[in-house]
Amino acid sequence: MRINVIGGGPAGLYFALLMRRSGVAREAVVYERNPPGATFGWGVVFSGRTLRNLREADEVSHRRITESFETWDNVDVLLRDSKISIRGNDFSGIARLKLLNILQERCAEVGVDLRFNTKVEGIDALARDCDLLVAADGVNSVVRERYAEDFRPVLTAGRNKYIWYGTRRLFHGLTLTFREAAGGVFAAHSYKFSEGLSTFIVECDEQTWRRAGLDRMSDAEARAYLGRVFAQDLAGEELLSNNSRWINFLLVKNERWSRGNVVLLGDALHTAHFSIGSGTKLAIEDSIALFRHFAAGEEVPAALAAFERERRPVVEEYQRAAHESRVWFERAAEHVLMEPLPFAYSLMTRSTRVDLESLRRRDPAFIAAYEEAASRAARD
Numbered sequence: 045m046r047i048n049v050i051g052g053g054p055a056g057l058y059f060a061l062l063m064r065r066s067g068v069a070r071e072a073v074v075y076e077r078n079p080p081g082a083t084f085g086w087g088v089v090f091s092g093r094t095l096r097n098l099r100e101a102d103e104v105s106h107r108r109i110t111e112s113f114e115t116w117d118n119v120d121v122l123l124r125d126s127k128i129s130i131r132g133n134d135f136s137g138i139a140r141l142k143l144l145n146i147l148q149e150r151c152a153e154v155g156v157d158l159r160f161n162t163k164v165e166g167i168d169a170l171a172r173d174c175d176l177l178v179a180a181d182g183v184n185s186v187v188r189e190r191y192a193e194d195f196r197p198v199l200t201a202g203r204n205k206y207i208w209y210g211t212r213r214l215f216h217g218l219t220l221t222f223r224e225a226a227g228g229v230f231a232a233h234s235y236k237f238s239e240g241l242s243t244f245i246v247e248c249d250e251q252t253w254r255r256a257g258l259d260r261m262s263d264a265e266a267r268a269y270l271g272r273v274f275a276q277d278l279a280g281e282e283l284l285s286n287n288s289r290w291i292n293f294l295l296v297k298n299e300r301w302s303r304g305n306v307v308l309l310g311d312a313l314h315t316a317h318f319s320i321g322s323g324t325k326l327a328i329e330d331s332i333a334l335f336r337h338f339a340a341g342e343e344v345p346a347a348l349a350a351f352e353r354e355r356r357p358v359v360e361e362y363q364r365a366a367h368e369s370r371v372w373f374e375r376a377a378e379h380v381l382m383e384p385l386p387f388a389y390s391l392m393t394r395s396t397r398v399d400l401e402s403l404r405r406r407d408p409a410f411i412a413a414y415e416e417a418a419s420r421a422a423r424d
Contacts, residue, residue: 087237
């Protein structure tokens with residue numbers, strides 16, 4: 045097979061790597077509009093299950109990725125003057141740029157043709173020039189737009205504003221912090237992803253964002269303002285920008301996942317709210333699933349149909365859970381009125397993928413404290 049991939053993010057690179065390494069593709073070309081050292085954002089998160097899939101698919105890249113990991117098992121919830129830790133979780137963080145560099149190097153080793161600084165103009169011609177065209181070109185996919193009548197995308201914006209920063213303040217675990225300012229609530233999602241840096245995503249509702257004047261602030265002014273809001277959490281460290289800007293989360297769904305020899309992958313195909321940390325996971329697992337159908341000897345139409353049948357229920361379940369999580373954060377102003385223990389329990393179970401018994405297995409001490417607090421509240 046000859047494959048063309050538009051988009052040099054995790055989904056496109058990993059699929060090209062697997063197809064070329066296995067010999068299923070005699071030629072694989074990845075077109076990426078940015079240079080190899082460019083990336084947006086800071087750290088990304090993997091779960092233990094995703095890592096097992098990575099090891100099975102390509103042990104070499106798995107080893108290089110895991111050697112660069114920061115790992116933790118705690119979720120820390122900070123509300124007012126309380127900090128509650130829930131143990132027994134299984135997460136790892138890595139710099140997004142480091143992940144891309146590892147996949148770029150691995151692709152080059154197996155013979156993938158990586159073409160950076162290349163903006164694709166003739167999508168139709170590129171599709172005719174190969175057996176399979178993979179559109180892994182992100183949430184604003186030009187391929188999805190070009191064939192919108194076939195894919196029939198549904199795009200829905202979330203209500204909260206959010207921005208993706210970094211910081212030299214190291215958060216040893218997934219830390220969810222809630223601070224009140226400008227008559228509203230700011231939530232921060234933070235975790236260490238290298239020896240010296242943490243991700244620090246801030247979100248708030250639009251009314252709070254406007255009351256704070258963030259809609260009128262420069263980048264430096266916004267970072268200074270949020271530095272004051274989270275002063276006790278940042279411990280004197282500043283927020284760092286990397287093309288950071290305020291946006292609304294965009295939920296991407298598609299009624300059809302392929303047309304002819306063109307298939308969508310990763311964020312071009314679907315998104316899941318960042319509060320459940322599954323965007324990169326879903327993108328890479330898409331790549332593995334699609335590759336396996338071709339590795340089994342299926343022809344393009346059959347492989348694309350089977351890929352959609354297999355992955356759609358999985359993706360829809362994650363999107364359902366991510367929706368519940370997103371709505372919880374959009375209603376944070378209501379939730380922060382709770383006491384810290386029931387607040388932390390509500391936060392941990394917000395997506396319904398985690399329930400009382402699974403939390404009891406992870407951290408029996410947390411559940412014992414929560415149930416004791418609930419019992420006291422009932423007696424009072």
